[in-house]
Amino acid sequence: MIISKERGFTLVEVLVSSFVFSIIVLGVSGLFVQVIGNQRRAVAAQEIQENGLFILELMSREIRVSQIVDSDQIPAGDSSNCTLTRLAIRHPVNGTVIYSIGNGLLLRTASGTTTELSSSAISFSRLNFCLLGSGPTDQQQTRVTILAASQNKTGKEILTVNLQTTVSSRDVQTEI
Known part of the structure; x- marks a missing residue:
């Protein structure tokens, strides 16, 4: 009986263990890259949503206490099919305010x-307004629905977020 005192791994064992280790490393690094991509996408979506919701809230506050004066584009005063691309309101403090979109920017015109x-990080590709109850004889409370689509300007992936809100407009001057 011959007993070998040499200890160690054979070439096949070293190759198999190296192969298994490299497969595990590739799987973990691929998962890491995917998690980083998802995190960047989530941050971009959050930035778009935060900017868009801030703007919609700002517009909603002004519309809520204002009187709708832009009915020149609509014969009966209502636009339930959401084709208006600009909205003019008469604010009790700021006067006539016009909301519109131009070159991907949401614009507010007041006092000229x-x-x-x-x-500057996002652009708006859509801004539409739906008017209901704005006719002089319809006996309904005026409601304005704002539809907007915004997207990020930078990043590997361009994400689009659709936003919508409905505001009940009330003329505060008639309540005073």
């Missing part, structure tokens, strides 16, 4: 001054 409401 146009202000960009949207951040």
